[in-house]
Amino acid sequence: MVSPTSEEDTRKVQTAVIGQAESDWPVFLPYDHDDFDTFMRGRTRHDFYCGVLLGGCGKKLTPKRYTGKKCHYAHRPPVHCRRTETGEASADHLYIGQALRRWLLRQGYQGADITYLDPGSVHGGAVEARFGQGRSRLIRVQLARLSLREWQETRERLADRHTHVHWAYGPYCGLSHNEVDAAGHAIRISCRTQGDTREVYVGAQYPDNSLAWSALTECRLSNEGVITPSLDAEPPASSTPVPAPTPVAFPLAPGTIAFTAATELPASHTDPDGTAVRLYEADLQPLGSAAVRARITLPHAHPAPSPHQLHIIYSSAHLLPLTEAPPSGPDWLIRADGASPLPQQTDSRWPDLRPASPRPESPPATPTTTEPAASTPSPLPLGEAETIRVFRSRLGIVARARGLINWETLISHAGAAPGDVTPDERVRLLIEVDRPRADGKPVLSALVKPALAPEAPAPYFPEVLAGLGWRSDLSEARVAEVWERERRSAYALAQDASTPELQQSLNTSREKNGTRLWNDAQLVGRIRAHLNLVAKGRSRIKWRTLINKQGIAHSTLSAKDQVRLLAAVDKPYVPSRGLLSALVKVDGQTSGPAPFFGDVLTELGWSPDAAMPTVEAAWRVALDRAYAHSRQSAPTAQSSPVVPSAKGDRVHWSRLGTTKAAVTVAVRRAxxxxxxxxxxxxxxxxxxxxxxxxxxxxxxxxxxxxVAVDSPPTYGVLLSSLVVASEHTPVPYFDAILKRLGRPYGLRPIELGRLRKTEQARVFAAYRAAAHTADAPKERA
Structure with a gap:
């Protein structure tokens, strides 16, 4: 391995950011060429920027691999960058900010606000993390030097604005000794290179100047600040007593706890950080465990959970022993940041929880039908293959909107409820959405997050990555980096995609059995449209550029694919017409036909004649005629083929990111x-x-x-009779629905209105009675 050597050219830097110039997601380029190859897996040379938060110019950086000197990023000329910090530690403030955000999330604080003060200055300025109710708590990491007077003034100013202020000090600020004098110990923070990242370490500095370091992930948070393992295990000798440790609190995985029959208790309750909460007593059940009676705290502003619904804790939560409980009362308290009601009354994952239905004011009416209840719907009403297709289509729409979607909304587009799918099944379905993996193809699952959760990798995202071929022991920092990169890649690719079907087929390669994973007809249409634009500009285009413009890595196409696709662009072959394939060239080519143009002609059925005796002669004629034709009629990119809608529907379901079957299921439920x-x-x-x-x-x-909703009618009643137009008038196509269902039709308006009211009364009678019985009608899969 070549030892790092200092280089004076400030255009050569060791750290960058990914995603965009304003990003706060740092990446460190390893020095050694062997580590460089590992680092670049899954990345391209166009992913890196001289970040604004690094004090950089915001321009793209190119990673350079060397065997005789250290690998580094280089600016692309012309260079006008005034960045001063370029070394190994130049992005430590960003690594610290990202690590604090992840760590605070594990401590139960969502959506921490990270601020970088004076980024790009010597040693990175300072990092501030605000969190807690009303962002009333603050962790201040001081990296740059401050005078004693500035430090004292800053402490007073921050203390006036926050309920708790916790200080940590970088290796160069020179203030930790003052903190030891003031508080008995100081929290130090530092970054160390480990592989292709910089891991954050926290140390406790004692009055004797000794330091005990540990990873940030091994520390915990209390009202007194960051508590390292050494502070927990062996309090330092100090005139200031060490605060008592906070009560034991076990973190609970989001989505694993459900509860019902919640009753608010009049007693007030305050969290350890001083925030007011509401206290409830409820029937609670963890996954794979029995139901118990327990107490739950929710933020004071959180809507009160209905006792007649099943609720799931999707946010972070902690389990604490309830020391003040009466002998016959619950033994445990769950401190949660939020809960969401489930649409169904029961869930197979929590079989012991049965919400009590409100008592009807009057005895239920006798059902008008005696047909047996429909069977319980299958977990996936559309079936697995169609559900995965709907997921891909919907995620394509989310990518084009540059947003995220929560799992609960995504599963609803497939006509299912969150409770229909277990956590393991959720991971398996998301893995299938992104299979097969290929170079340049983004992981669409990065766009999925839990409800009421911050914009961060979902707790199950590492499992999805492992199922797609990543290592199962990725660090939190690496998972966050992959999530950010894949999310940005999905956004960038979506901008060029014209339909959801094409979006899910772009940037793919071949499976081992050789099956093509893109749609040939759509791809040919896009290539044809792009070449028409090239012809209009009387220019030519490289094959690499042309295919990359379609969102497909050129390396995933063989020479045979290249010839076949270009020939398809110009089929059917007409000798008197220009050939768009004549516009395509290879890298470094300045004139003449591409080396593969003769194969394209052969594929089209061309043969030499007196007018065009050679491939070059045929190319010149084809090129001139292509330019001439473009002046007469120049199609635009809008001319790419569009999948026609189904007869009678008049809807491009794929453009809406759903299917008719999924809409039918949702309408039936409504x-x-x-x-x-x-x-x-x-x-x-x-x-x-x-x-x-x-x-x-x-x-x-x-x-x-x-018609699909009522084919065949459930319980013999027509749900479609409940659909009304404005002013509560019947929809104009109700008679057509009767005809298509084999019912009497062609009635006079007064007869049609009477029939509709009769059908409505039958529907109301059936479901009014069934709503209070165990054999309530179930919708069909």
């Missing part, structure tokens, strides 16, 4: 809910239930959906 509430509904309600706008669905599409 109509069953309306029947149980004894109301009619309009399409604004039904479209919202399917995640759509009313304007997304034509009248013919609405008719087709309602």
């Amino acid at each position: 109509l069953i809910d309306a029947a149980q509430r004894q109301v009619c509904v309009g399409w604004h309600t039904l479209a919202a239930a399917a995640g759509l706008k009313p304007s997304d669905l034509s009248a013919m599409a609405r008719e087709s959906i309602l």
